[in-house]
Amino acid sequence: MAWNLETLIQTVDYLRTFGSDTTLIECKRAAGGTPKLGSTLCAFANMPEGGTILLGVDEHAGFEIAGVSNPAKLEKAIASQNRNSVNPAPALEFERIQLADRMVLAVTVKPLLASQKPATHNGVAYLRQADGDYQMNSNDLRMIQIAALTDTEREQFDMQIIPGTSIEELDPQLVNTFLANVRKRSSRLQKTEDDRRLLQLINVLDREGNLRLAGLYALGIFPQGTHPSLGATAAVRLSRTSSGQRTQSLIDFEGPLPDLVSRALEWITLNTRTTQRYKVDGQMEDMPEFPPAAVREIVANAFVHRDLGPSLDAGKRVEIRVTDLALIIENPGGLRGLSVGQLSSLELAKAAVNQRLYEIAKNLHTADGSRVIEGEGGGIREVLAAMQDARLRPPQFIDTGTKFKVILFRESRFTPEDEAWLESLGVKLEPPQEDLLVALKRGETYSVSRLQKLYDTRSATYIEQLVERLVEQGVVRHEGHELILASRSTKNKSAYPPASKNAPKPQVSSNPLDGLSVNSTDIFDLLKRGGNATVKEIANDAELEIHQVRYALQPLLERSLVVMQGGQGVRRTTYHVNPDVTG
Numbered sequence: 001m002a003w004n005l006e007t008l009i010q011t012v013d014y015l016r017t018f019g020s021d022t023t024l025i026e027c028k029r030a031a032g033g034t035p036k037l038g039s040t041l042c043a044f045a046n047m048p049e050g051g052t053i054l055l056g057v058d059e060h061a062g063f064e065i066a067g068v069s070n071p072a073k074l075e076k077a078i079a080s081q082n083r084n085s086v087n088p089a090p091a092l093e094f095e096r097i098q099l100a101d102r103m104v105l106a107v108t109v110k111p112l113l114a115s116q117k118p119a120t121h122n123g124v125a126y127l128r129q130a131d132g133d134y135q136m137n138s139n140d141l142r143m144i145q146i147a148a149l150t151d152t153e154r155e156q157f158d159m160q161i162i163p164g165t166s167i168e169e170l171d172p173q174l175v176n177t178f179l180a181n182v183r184k185r186s187s188r189l190q191k192t193e194d195d196r197r198l199l200q201l202i203n204v205l206d207r208e209g210n211l212r213l214a215g216l217y218a219l220g221i222f223p224q225g226t227h228p229s230l231g232a233t234a235a236v237r238l239s240r241t242s243s244g245q246r247t248q249s250l251i252d253f254e255g256p257l258p259d260l261v262s263r264a265l266e267w268i269t270l271n272t273r274t275t276q277r278y279k280v281d282g283q284m285e286d287m288p289e290f291p292p293a294a295v296r297e298i299v300a301n302a303f304v305h306r307d308l309g310p311s312l313d314a315g316k317r318v319e320i321r322v323t324d325l326a327l328i329i330e331n332p333g334g335l336r337g338l339s340v341g342q343l344s345s346l347e348l349a350k351a352a353v354n355q356r357l358y359e360i361a362k363n364l365h366t367a368d369g370s371r372v373i374e375g376e377g378g379g380i381r382e383v384l385a386a387m388q389d390a391r392l393r394p395p396q397f398i399d400t401g402t403k404f405k406v407i408l409f410r411e412s413r414f415t416p417e418d419e420a421w422l423e424s425l426g427v428k429l430e431p432p433q434e435d436l437l438v439a440l441k442r443g444e445t446y447s448v449s450r451l452q453k454l455y456d457t458r459s460a461t462y463i464e465q466l467v468e469r470l471v472e473q474g475v476v477r478h479e480g481h482e483l484i485l486a487s488r489s490t491k492n493k494s495a496y497p498p499a500s501k502n503a504p505k506p507q508v509s510s511n512p513l514d515g516l517s518v519n520s521t522d523i524f525d526l527l528k529r530g531g532n533a534t535v536k537e538i539a540n541d542a543e544l545e546i547h548q549v550r551y552a553l554q555p556l557l558e559r560s561l562v563v564m565q566g567g568q569g570v571r572r573t574t575y576h577v578n579p580d581v582t583g
Contacts, residue, residue: 001052003095003106008065011054015063016546017411018325020131023398024049027057030068030105034077038085041078042121043133044109045090046144048334048399049341051128056104062536062546067102074105088116114148127400139314140402143333146309147401151337157308158214158354159203162226165211167196170204170219171256174364178219181363203356213308214357218257218364229311229332232260232303232318234267239324257303257357262367264299264320265292271322272410290327290408291386297379298329298395298406300372304361305353305404307333316403327408334401343380343397385457388431391419414438415551416517427473432458433466437475440485441558447481512561512581519544519552524561524577532565532574 001007011025024047028035037053044051056068068074075094083089091110096103118125118141125136125144136144146154167175179198183190192198199205204215216223216230223230232253238246249271253263273289288295302318311332321328335343337351352358362375373379380397387395393409412419418438422429429437432455439446452463467483470476477486513521519542526541527533533541539549553575556562561581565574 001108003052003097003108005097005099008054008097008099008104008106012057012063012065013550015057015059016550020059022131022396023047023128023400023405024051026051026053026131027059027063028053028055029058029060029066030055030074031058031066034074034081037078037081038121039124039126039133041082041090041092041109042086042119042124043126043128045086045088045112045119046117046125046127046136046401047111048401049339050090050109050111052109053107054104055107056102062539064536065099065102065104067099068105071096071103071105078107086119086121088112088119090119114144117144117148127402129400136402137314139310139316142310143307143402147334147336155309156356157312158212158217158357160213160308161206161210162213162216163210165216165226166209167199167205167211169211169216169221171221174219174256174258175199177365178360178363181365185363202360204360212356214354214360217308218357218360220256222254223256224254227312229313229315229317232264232320234264234271234320234322236271236322257361258364258366258372260303260318261296261300261372264303264318265296265366268295268299268320268322268327272327287390289410290392291390294383294386294390294395294408295327296370297383298408300361301379302329302331302404302406304358304373305333306331308354308357309333311402324410326410328405329408330403330405332403334399334404340397340399344384381457388435388455388457391431391434415554417520417551417555425475427475430466431455432463433470436467436470436483437485440476440483442554446483448483449481512559516555517552519548520555523549523552524556527562527575527577532576534574538575 015022015025015027026040026044028037035055040051040053044053055071055074056066058064058066071094078094079092082092090112093108093110095106095108097106112119118136120126125141126133127136127140128134175195179195182198182202183192189198189201192201196205196209199215200207203212204219206212211220213227216226233251234253235247235250238248249267251267253260253267255263268290269288274286275289276286299320306318307316314332316332318332319328319330321330333353335351336353358373358375361372364372366372384394387393387408391412391414393411393413395409396407398405398407414422414434418441421441422434422437425437432451435454436446436451448464448467451467452460455463467476471478474486476483513524516524522542523538526538530541535546535549535553538544538553539546542549544552553562553564556575557564560578562575563578565576
C-alpha cells in the first residue's frame, strides 16, 4: 500500500470504527522518543505481505492523529533498531504524511523471502495475531518451513494414506452420488465401470484399498474419528457483560465435507440477522444480513483449502465466530501460490492448497443441491461484488502464513444519514451509483475512471452507462474529467464547510433539526448547552461510541448547524453550534 493522506484517513477511520490495531497495522504515539519495535518488526517480517507501523497515531486516545516531532530522527533510530535486533533484518520503507500541522511517519516492513524465514528478535520468532505480536510455537514454525519448499519438495498431505481403513468407512449414499457426478463430468472416467478402480483413480483410495486423507475428509462417515481436527467450531462472541458470559450458541460441526459446509451455513443463517429491503417493484422482502453466495464461497474455501498437515496434529480446526461487528471465518494454513491481492485480481486466480481434495470437492453437493465449490477460480470477485450490492463494507482477507482469516463486516458502508439522503433523491440507484454519490457528497474527487477501478468486478461500459444515467436524471454533471453533484459548484465541492467567522447562514425550516436522527439532535442540544467540544468529549457526554458521534455530526455539518474548528483527523478539532442558527 502506498501511504498518503487519503490512505491514512481511511485507515484511521477504520481503526476508530473497530476499536483496535489490526493484524497488518500497528499504531504508536511515539511521544517519548523511539518506541521499542523489535518484536513488531520481526512479526511483520514473517508475515506473507509484511505490515505497517504508524508513528504519531495514538491508539489509547481513540486513534487521534497526534503527529511526531522529529521524523528524520525516528527513521534513523528505527532503522538502527531493525538492523541490530532483528535477524535477518527486513527491508523498511519510510513515508512521511503531512496533515495540517501534524506529521505521521509510516514504516512499511517488507516480508522476508520464504527461504529467509523465520526472522527472530532476541532469538525468538514472532508472528502477528489480531492486534499484537506473539511467539511462534512449533506448529507455526513447521508451517513456515513448509511454505519455503517448492511444490515438488512439499509433502502432499491430502494424499496421505491412512493404514487400516477401507471403503467401508465411506458414506455409501455420498459415494454413489459422487461417482455419478464424476462420470457425468468426465468422458474419460465414465468408461471406468468398476467403482473401486474409479475411487483409486481420483485418489479416494490407494491400490491396497486404504483411504487417502482427501477421500476420508470428503466422503467419510465420520472423518473426525481418526482426525478430530477435521471439523469446525462456531460460536457467537458476546460483548463483556456483568454476567461474565463470553459466548453463546457454541457448537462443533462433524461429518464429511459436504455436511460441514451445509451445517456451517445453516448455523450462520440462524445466528445472524434478517434485514428488510425494498424490491424493484416496491414490495418489502426479508433478506439475510450477509449475501448467501458470499458466505457460501468463504465457508467452502475455508474447509477445502485448510491445511491438512501440521495443523491436524496440533488440533487446529476451522473456526467461525459472530461478533457485534463481524462474521469471522478462519482456517488453519495460509494461502499458497498467490497473494491476498491476487485473490480479487481480474485474472482468475486458482492455487489449490489441497489439489486432490479440490478435484474431489468439484463433484460434491451440499444438502440444498449446490456444488461445494465451482472450481472456476473467480469466487472471491463474486464475494466482493455481492458485498457491494448489499451495501456492506468490503471483506478483509488476512493471511498470516499459518492461518487465513476472512472478516465480513456487519455494518453498512453508509451512515444512516447517507442512506436517508440517497432515498431522498427519489431515483433508483445501483451500488456503484450509491458509492459515487455518497463520495461526492462527502467532498471526495471522483472521475468515471476512478469509479471503474473501484468496481472492476463490473465492465467499464456498464459503469459509464450508470454515470450517464445519473447525468440524464440531473443528479450529477461532468466538469472536465471530474464528476460533481449537480446541486454543487466546483467552488464548493466539500460537504463539510471550513470553520469561519463568516460561516453561511443555514437554510432551515421552523425547526432546524427536522429529519435528523436521535443521535444528531442529542449532540446538537449538547453542544448548544456546553459550547465547544471534541469528538471524544461529545462521545463521553452523550454516552456514544466515537464512530457514532462522527456519523451523527455529518448531517449537522452539512446543514451548517454545527461548525468544525480544526480539521478531520487533527487531535484538537472541536465542534460548536453555528451562532447564526435560530430556533
